[in-house]
Amino acid sequence: MMGSIDPILLIASLMVASTPILLAAIGELVVEKAGVLNLGVEGMMIVGAIAGFAAAVESGSPLLGFVGAAVAGAALSLIFAFLTQVLLSNQVATGLALTLFGIGFSALIGQGYTGVRPPPTPKMDFGPLSDIPVIGPMLLRHDPMVYVSILIIAAVWAFLKFTRAGLVLRAVGESHDAAHALGYKVVRLRVLAIAFGGACAGLGGAYLSLVRVPQWTEGMTAGAGWIALAIVVFASWRPWRVLAGAYLFGGVTVLQLNLQAAGVAIPVQYLSMAPYVMTILVLVLISADRRRAAQNAPASLGRVFHASS
Amino acid sequence: MLKLERRPAPSRGWTAVTPVLAVVATMIAGGLLFAALGKDPVEAIRTIFWDPLFGKFASYSRPQLLVKAGPLILIAIGLSLGFKAQVWNIGAEGQYIMGALFGAATGLAFYPTDSVLLFPAMVLMGALGGFLWAMIPAVLKLRFGTSEILVSLMLVYVAQHIMSAASFGMLKNPEGMGFPGSRNFQHYPAAFNSELIAGTGMHWGGVAALGAVVAAYVLLSRHILGFHIRVAGEAPRAARFAGVSPALLTSVCLGTSGALAGLAGLFEVSGPAGQITTDFASGYGFTAIIVAFLGRLHPVGILLAGLLMALTYIGGELAQLTLNLPSAAVQAFQGMLLFFLLAFDVLANFRIRLARRKVEGRARA
Numbered sequence: 001m002m003g004s005i006d007p008i009l010l011i012a013s014l015m016v017a018s019t020p021i022l023l024a025a026i027g028e029l030v031v032e033k034a035g036v037l038n039l040g041v042e043g044m045m046i047v048g049a050i051a052g053f054a055a056a057v058e059s060g061s062p063l064l065g066f067v068g069a070a071v072a073g074a075a076l077s078l079i080f081a082f083l084t085q086v087l088l089s090n091q092v093a094t095g096l097a098l099t100l101f102g103i104g105f106s107a108l109i110g111q112g113y114t115g116v117r118p119p120p121t122p123k124m125d126f127g128p129l130s131d132i133p134v135i136g137p138m139l140l141r142h143d144p145m146v147y148v149s150i151l152i153i154a155a156v157w158a159f160l161k162f163t164r165a166g167l168v169l170r171a172v173g174e175s176h177d178a179a180h181a182l183g184y185k186v187v188r189l190r191v192l193a194i195a196f197g198g199a200c201a202g203l204g205g206a207y208l209s210l211v212r213v214p215q216w217t218e219g220m221t222a223g224a225g226w227i228a229l230a231i232v233v234f235a236s237w238r239p240w241r242v243l244a245g246a247y248l249f250g251g252v253t254v255l256q257l258n259l260q261a262a263g264v265a266i267p268v269q270y271l272s273m274a275p276y277v278m279t280i281l282v283l284v285l286i287s288a289d290r291r292r293a294a295q296n297a298p299a300s301l302g303r304v305f306h307a308s309s
Numbered sequence: 310m311l312k313l314e315r316r317p318a319p320s321r322g323w324t325a326v327t328p329v330l331a332v333v334a335t336m337i338a339g340g341l342l343f344a345a346l347g348k349d350p351v352e353a354i355r356t357i358f359w360d361p362l363f364g365k366f367a368s369y370s371r372p373q374l375l376v377k378a379g380p381l382i383l384i385a386i387g388l389s390l391g392f393k394a395q396v397w398n399i400g401a402e403g404q405y406i407m408g409a410l411f412g413a414a415t416g417l418a419f420y421p422t423d424s425v426l427l428f429p430a431m432v433l434m435g436a437l438g439g440f441l442w443a444m445i446p447a448v449l450k451l452r453f454g455t456s457e458i459l460v461s462l463m464l465v466y467v468a469q470h471i472m473s474a475a476s477f478g479m480l481k482n483p484e485g486m487g488f489p490g491s492r493n494f495q496h497y498p499a500a501f502n503s504e505l506i507a508g509t510g511m512h513w514g515g516v517a518a519l520g521a522v523v524a525a526y527v528l529l530s531r532h533i534l535g536f537h538i539r540v541a542g543e544a545p546r547a548a549r550f551a552g553v554s555p556a557l558l559t560s561v562c563l564g565t566s567g568a569l570a571g572l573a574g575l576f577e578v579s580g581p582a583g584q585i586t587t588d589f590a591s592g593y594g595f596t597a598i599i600v601a602f603l604g605r606l607h608p609v610g611i612l613l614a615g616l617l618m619a620l621t622y623i624g625g626e627l628a629q630l631t632l633n634l635p636s637a638a639v640q641a642f643q644g645m646l647l648f649f650l651l652a653f654d655v656l657a658n659f660r661i662r663l664a665r666r667k668v669e670g671r672a673r674a
Binding site for chain 2: 043083089093098099100104106107218222227229230270273279280283287
């Protein structure tokens with residue numbers, strides 16, 4: 001039965017299936033590196049999904065769709081930023097509010113878009129490279145966002161590792177009090193990080209509605225944002241491991257879909273829960289190694305920063 | 310330039326006033342949102358907040374208030390215990406589903422008995438189902454340090470798929486002519502959770518919710534465990550020195566909230582919903598999070614907040630019928646309410662002072 005699954009197609013579709021959570025997760029990684037825990041990823045993703053969808057349908061341009069999604073995701077995340085950074089509200093509760101609001105709000109503006117087809121996102125053309133056997137169809141015939149997502153990973157990695165601003169961002173995440181004492185603008189930096197995370201989550205959502213599915217349905221993110229949060233933990237806050245983690249989860253998703261299509265004698269529902277069960281298992285494996293987990297998590301993660309206290 | 314100055318202790322006055330402020334702000338912002346969508350804002354707000362209680366269809370919608378508020382209060386009471394102790398159970402929706410499944414499966418296993426013991430047995434199994442589902446994140450957290458937020462949430466999706474599998478497989482009504490979904494408890498008197506006083510919407514779920522409010526109040530104000538829960542949340546280090554066991558607290562908080570969510574699921578499936586179907590889950594588990602916060606994690610506050618949130622559900626349905634407002638509008642509304650509540654919290658926790666320019670300038674230099 002496994003013979004009916006083509007490994008080349010499997011890897012090609014794995015890359016597509018992974019891209020939404022990859023984008024959302026790398027954004028959240030930057031947010032958490034700055035010491036902020038934003039549980040609103042799911043909400044920002046779904047708002048990005050509808051905003052990108054609407055922008056693409058109305059303008060006829062997938063590119064404008066992705067731009068619109070990034071803007072919408074960032075705009076929504078600024079609500080979170082204002083509440084947690086200026087009004088000093090609890091990050092866990094505010095993130096949850098963002099998700100609940102995002103799910104309702106997206107359904108509200110998505111009313112007119114059910115059943116509409118978005119403009120197709122063109123595939124990249126690498127000329128003769130795309131025709132290389134095996135590698136061509138596997139890696140080089142995707143839409144641009146797949147490559148953009150990998151570039152974002154590389155950029156975030158380089159930013160955190162090699163730039164001064166990246167160093168400051170990590171310092172703020174490790175000890176906001178020390179960073180503040182050194183004269184760095186903790187709040188400003190965190191707001192920027194949160195906005196970046198929102199934009200990435202928005203892109204991830206738009207990738208779902210414009211490329212992966214491609215259509216708009218209420219609640220279509222179905223927990224992808226939460227899986228993205230889990231991937232950041234899985235990756236121990238390291239950019240390239242986010243890539244590995246996302247592709248692993250994409251692989252499980254694609255594999256179970258393929259098994260469904262191949263008509264395996266397991267009820268569809270049990271296969272569909274595989275990515276979620278897998279997320280739990282991976283979280284357990286990662287967290288079990290307490291020493292390592294504790295070393296890598298930003299020390300100020302989730303703590304409220306107030307200059308006078 | 311405004312400056313925030315932390316209060317030594319949260320202001321009691323503001324803590325009580327801010328939920329009311331949040332509701333008013335939500336009405337205004339919601340009105341603006343509806344206006345932007347081309348609806349008459351005043352009429353929309355009136356339809357949601359006033360008509361269910363005093364409007365044309367009030368005789369129908371008023372009993373619905375208790376039907377909807379029951380599960381919300383029941384779940385939120387459980388969640389509030391955890392939130393107080395900084396134990397974040399976000400997966401009440403999954404525990405609600407598993408409670409409904411366990412309870413319904415028990416009832417259906419004995420079909421068509423008329424034993425008076427059946428319903429109590431279902432109640433017990435419902436609570437057990439929710440309890441066991443909540444103990445998964447608890448055990449994983451204690452044993453491996455896994456985040457209970459992410460695990461309890463993932464389990465919501467797992468529970469939804471199990472429910473779907475059950476309504477297509479194990480629990481499918483053999484006389485259902487191939488349609489997914491279990492037998493309807495309405496036609497099964499021994500297992501049906503009927504209205505206790507006709508026309509009020511009060512069923513066993515409402516009774517349990519009121520019981521939970523009283524029990525939580527007593528626990529938090531009179532019992533050492535309630536004191537430990539509060540200390541663990543406010544001063545974790547102090548709690549540890551005082552010998553409060555974090556393992557015990559995590560288990561108690563997650564287990565209790567799971568059991569209560571399971572109960573809510575059982576009362577719902579055996580009463581208002583009537584059967585296990587693929588779309589049984591209604592989001593009560595998530596809305597209850599808002600109820601817990603809106604009620605300030607205080608039992609009496611949660612009672613009031615649950616009634617208010619139930620009102621938005623019923624008003625939302627009414628607005629869907631009369632104004633053609635999309636059903637999701639209510640969810641956006643509820644999310645907004647939580648935003649405003651959290652935003653106004655700043656007034657309870659901080660004093661807002663006018664800082665003098667000069668001081669600010671020197672600080673900058």
